Amino acid sequence: MLSKKMTALILILVLVIAVMGCSNNSGNSMDSKSAKNQDSAAGPGKISLAKKYDIKWFQWGPRDVHPDDAIIKYMNEKFNVNIKVERILAKEYLKNLELRIAAGDMPDLFRYSLSTGAHVYNQLQEDGFLMNFTEYAEKYDLKALKAYMDKPGTEEFREENGVFQLPSRKAGVIPNVIVVRQDWLDQLGLKKPTTMDEFKSMLKAFKDNKMGGTNTVPLTFALGSNAFMGLSTGFTRVNNWGKVDGKWMFEPVMPQYKSFLQFARELYGEGLVDREVFTSNEAQAKAKFITGVSGVMVAPTERYVALEKDLAESNKNAKLSLIIPMPKGPAGDTGRVDSSNTEPIVVIKKGRDEDFLARVAAIIDYTHSEEGIKMLNYGIEGVHYTMENGKMVKTALYDRDIIPSLGHLTAMTTDYSFAAMDVEGALKENVDYSLKSGVAPPFTALSYGATKDLMPSIEKKQTEWSINFVTGAKDINTNWDQYVKEMNDVGLSKLTAAVEQNRKKWGK
Structure with a gap:
């Protein structure tokens, strides 16, 4: 049996070889003159939206994103990207992620489990594979991202030289x-x-x-x-x-x-x-x-x-x-x-060009903004719901794209505490009970x-x-x-x- 150190060394070598061989795995990008806000300013630096990128987004959850998902379509048009969300069941997630990393097929953005996958983060962070969110938030003045990283209770997720993992946030009172x-x-x-x-x-x-x-x-x-x-x-x-x-x-x-x-x-x-x-x-x-x-x-x-x-x-x-x-x-x-802050996301930096990373940072900033969080929790007004007499009336597309008590599948990479609390009937009773008795x-x-x-x-x-x-x-x-x-x-x-x-x- 291989020793723990030898196994770690082999993983490092595989990762380095894979990244050197793959360079930018978003190579299907193309120039686009129709992107909205083509050169939108973002503080000191500017994030250009002229070039189209594929973004591989790896996630776990109860069901796949629909091919015509309105939220993914909106984000694709807003940022001139092609977000490819690959979903797998939670029980198979870690093993699948480890195999993909070893094979050099790393997603651009993915979650890891604090309870079982911390070693994945440790190895990638120590070897310089991960985006420093602090660096990009400062470089492009991404205000929503800055505010999220400074939230009380997120201290444990910070390294001395920056933030390389962003915890998701849910209500923290929802048991099985x-x-x-x-x-x-x-x-x-x-x-x-x-x-x-x-x-x-x-x-x-x-x-x-x-x-x-x-x-x-x-x-x-x-x-x-x-x-x-x-x-x-x-x-x-x-x-x-x-x-x-x-x-x-x-x-x-x-x-x-x-x-x-x-x-x-x-x-x-x-x-x-x-x-x-x-x-x-x-x-x-x-x-x-x-x-x-x-x-x-x-x-x-x-x-x-x-x-x-x-x-x-x-x-x-x-x-x-x-x-x-x-x-x-x-x-x-x-x-x-669960605790309020849990299951962080990371972004692979090695082998990706600066323009691509800036684009991913802009998307993450948006998904942590007030507008983005609301959309990921409830969907798009006029598409997934309408407001009638101050009450949200859900449409058929809400049932297709939004998962009850979770929001959109990608909401799991930001703050989905609103969706977790916005339930009715027996689920609401369960939430109220959990507020009193949840550990x-x-x-x-x-x-x-x-x-x-x-x-x-x-x-x-x-x-x-x-x-x-x-x-x-x-x-x-x-x-x-x-x-x-x-x-x-x-x-x-x-x-x-x-x-x-x-x-x-x-x-x-």
Whole structure:
């Protein structure tokens, strides 16, 4: 097996060779005399829009951008570009991104996950592959970009010599929704569960009564094992990190987490949870729910409207509802929510010419402006909605281009907090509940400092043991101490020490 340093070196060599061989991967650019605001001024420097560029925009999300998407068309015309948004499911995103980087097929603009992809950012930033947003904001006086980088709470995303990553921003109070077949509950004469024990009993009733047929899968998860293991908050009352006896501790090794693993093992062992939870993707999980095999699905909020619509098309008698509040565990009815600033975007600088980079910077500036943020959240007035008596009336194109509680797919690279909060009915009830009971991570993965490179090894070890514990391959009580030891051996003890040191340094 290659050493960690050798693997990193190979990645660096592949990246350098790939970029030298590709030069500007937006080579399909062409001169355009019809671009709007052809040489628009932007402060000290001018950003010319005379030459047309292709921009590869890599993203994850619930659905592809429509070929006739009005927002992408508007931005293409405004900036004389051809934005090509490539979307992939979240579970496959990181692996796909790493393969593309290794193959020299790097997108121009893409997101990375703070929890699993920080090593991608670290490597690219250290090797000089990334745009310095501070440099371009100053050079072209991009006011919206400057203001966004200066927002309180974004300090951790800044380097000493500038900003190379821009976090997206959402409401920070939106947990996954627990979607249940209300018609199944009605047929069995059951009420929605209020505790984890009742939740388990409901799943058992679905299975015993074969509500989804012989192969009923009572519970499945849109985002696989991450969502499954996210039920732990009801047992720990923390999200990723928490304090035990005044000391920071990684949630998966907290004593309370052991109780959660035992509960998860019961669900899995009794066939109450999807047996493919550690391997299936979102499309596979959704198929089980839509076809009526599964009775409960844990999914991101923005998936709910599509689930409701797709299920209605396949089964007119099906009824859905949300389980609110979260069934109480030993720590209460708490749900996991995201931090306000999360999942940054980066732009590849190496091999791109200055004119191209200035254009990308102008687009990013616009998407962080008041006008751009409003458009990405709600769409274009007169196209996606009209205003009648002060109220927004949505059109058919709104349903095509805008994702409920998310906005446009590209909104995930800026501030989509408005769309996340602008929901109705059960989703609004879920937001209100989350404002009171949601538990957000106490800090981002950037708090790990120099030890953040240990995270992939820690997460790999955690996943390995979680699968063994939940499936019954390892006994939780017998092997718990060995599990904690191995977690510390691969770097958790160093990571925990760094967290303690950094939090004290920042006075938190």
